[in-house]
Structures are given as C-alpha cells and as structure tokens.
Amino acid sequence: MEVDIDSVSKGKKTQRIDKILGHLGYGSRSDIKKMVKLGRVTLNDVVVKDSGTQSHPYEDIIAVDGERVVYREFVYLMLNKPAGVISATEDTRDRTVLDLIPDEFRRFSPFPVGRLDKDTEGFLLLTNDGQLAHDLLSPRKHVPKTYEADVLGDVGEREIALFREGVCLDDGYVTLPAKLEIVGHPRQDQDRVLSRIRLTISEGKFHQVKRMFLAAGSKVTYLKRISMGPLSLDDQLALGAFRELTEEELTLLKTYKRASEDGC
Numbered sequence: 001m002e003v004d005i006d007s008v009s010k011g012k013k014t015q016r017i018d019k020i021l022g023h024l025g026y027g028s029r030s031d032i033k034k035m036v037k038l039g040r041v042t043l044n045d046v047v048v049k050d051s052g053t054q055s056h057p058y059e060d061i062i063a064v065d066g067e068r069v070v071y072r073e074f075v076y077l078m079l080n081k082p083a084g085v086i087s088a089t090e091d092t093r094d095r096t097v098l099d100l101i102p103d104e105f106r107r108f109s110p111f112p113v114g115r116l117d118k119d120t121e122g123f124l125l126l127t128n129d130g131q132l133a134h135d136l137l138s139p140r141k142h143v144p145k146t147y148e149a150d151v152l153g154d155v156g157e158r159e160i161a162l163f164r165e166g167v168c169l170d171d172g173y174v175t176l177p178a179k180l181e182i183v184g185h186p187r188q189d190q191d192r193v194l195s196r197i198r199l200t201i202s203e204g205k206f207h208q209v210k211r212m213f214l215a216a217g218s219k220v221t222y223l224k225r226i227s228m229g230p231l232s233l234d235d236q237l238a239l240g241a242f243r244e245l246t247e248e249e250l251t252l253l254k255t256y257k258r259a260s261e262d263g264c
C-alpha cells in the first residue's frame with residue numbers, strides 16, 4: 001500500500017538532487033556526484049548530468065539504478081513489537097526493533113517513541129520526527145497509554161480503587177490516577193489463577209505497569225500495549241510486523257498534539 005503520508009507537511013520548494021538523495025541516505029554529496037557521473041540517476045526518465053540539478057522531491061520522478069526513489073521528510077511507522085527485541089536503535093547483544101524494519105525505511109533513521117520492556121509486546125511508534133516524539137513523550141502532556149496484561153490472582157475492585165487513587169511505587173513515587181478494567185473472568189492456568197486486565201496510564205515511569213501491580217501485591221505475567229494517545233494497534237498487524245501510519249492517523253496524531261498543547 002502506497003500511502004502519501006507526507007502530504008501534511010509537503011513543501012513546495014525545489015531542492016538540489018544531491019541534497020534530496022543525501023537526505024534519503026544515498027551517501028555524501030561526493031558519493032552522489034559519482035553516481036550521477038555514472039549515469040545512475042534519472043529525473044523524469046532523463047539521465048541527470050549535474051548533481052546540483054534542481055528537482056521537486058514530491059512531484060518529480062527520481063530514480064537510482066532504475067528504482068524509483070520515494071521522498072519523505074519524515075516517516076511514521078506503527079510496529080507490533082514482539083517479545084524478545086529491545087526498543088533501541090542498536091545494541092551489541094540483543095535484536096532491536098530497528099532490525100524488524102527494512103532498509104527502505106531504515107534509511108530515514110527512525111527511532112522508537114518511548115520504550116517497551118524486552119518482554120512487552122504491542123504498539124510502538126517509530127519516527128524520525130524528533131519534535132513529534134518529544135511532544136508525545138513530554139511528561140507535561142500526559143499522553144494516555146493503554147495496556148492489556150495478564151496478572152497473577154483475582155484482580156478486582158480493590159486494585160481498581162487503588163489505581164484510581166494513585167499507587168505508591170517501590171521508590172516512593174505516587175502514580176497519577178489510572179483506569180483499571182477487568183476483562184472477563186479470572187482463569188485457571190496450570191496451578192495459578194490469572195486475570196486479564198486493561199490499564200490506562202498517563203505517564204511513563206520505568207516498568208510502570210509491572211511496578212504498579214507489584215505495589216498492589218500482584219505480578220504481571222504478560223504485557224501488551226494496545227494504544228498510545230489517539231492511535232490504537234492495528235489488529236491486522238502480526239507480531240513483528242509494521243506499517244506506515246495512514247494519513248488519517250497522522251492527522252489524528254498531529255491534531256491530538258495540538259489539542260493537548262492547548263490544554264496546558
């Protein structure tokens with residue numbers, strides 16, 4: 001699916017072709033000059049002779065070695081993070097979420113907006129839009145995040161009330177009010193009882209969900225994030241799969257950001 005997500009922020013200006021290709025990770029100015037010299041770059045099906053040629057990155061058809069180059073200033077990816085990979089751009093030991101993203105998108109240097117623990121699954125936004133990431137993560141914005149979890153024991157009204165009031169974590173921090181919902185009935189799993197819950201928090205302390213349940217005397221055995229701000233995990237995305245945000249989702253995210261700014 002080809003989604004023109006950049007229409008929100010498309011500029012009208014032309015740019016040098018070496019600048020456009022440089023932004024897309026095709027190399028330095030001198031690398032691109034060499035590519036041009038070798039006749040590898042075309043602009044609207046005509047071989048480019050000068051790497052300083054002006055082009056409109058969104059409207060012209062630029063190709064390298066016959067492959068069309070799709071220009072984006074920013075990328076916005078929704079990933080269904082599987083357990084076992086870490087929310088980082090690189091790591092010497094573990095696979096990272098970036099290892100799940102093909103070169104076509106990695107060339108934009110996306111990074112995860114916030115962190116999920118290694119064993120947590122679900123919604124993770126990756127982007128190279130630093131401002132948007134900063135806004136979503138700002139503690140002052142209180143962007144809500146909803147998680148589904150399996151928790152040991154029969155979770156009920158006591159925990160709902162505790163989390164609604166704010167619970168004191170192991171370091172003395174008292175959490176903001178959080179909404180706890182119980183999904184279905186507790187179930188037997190071998191020799192233990194598990195409750196499926198949904199918890200919405202509007203802050204992002206380290207291991208927050210797990211620590212909230214520890215503070216309530218219980219333990220999370222499975223954790224998955226299902227939404228962040230106005231966006232929900234696409235249930236068609238298999239674990240480990242990703243897709244670009246749709247134009248509609250991106251607009252929601254950007255207007256949501258503005259709405260929360262207005263509220264401050």
Ligand code: URA
Pocket residue numbers: 115116117118120206207208209210211223
């Ligand atoms: N809370 C946690 O405990 N872990 C996560 O990965 C996210 C929220």
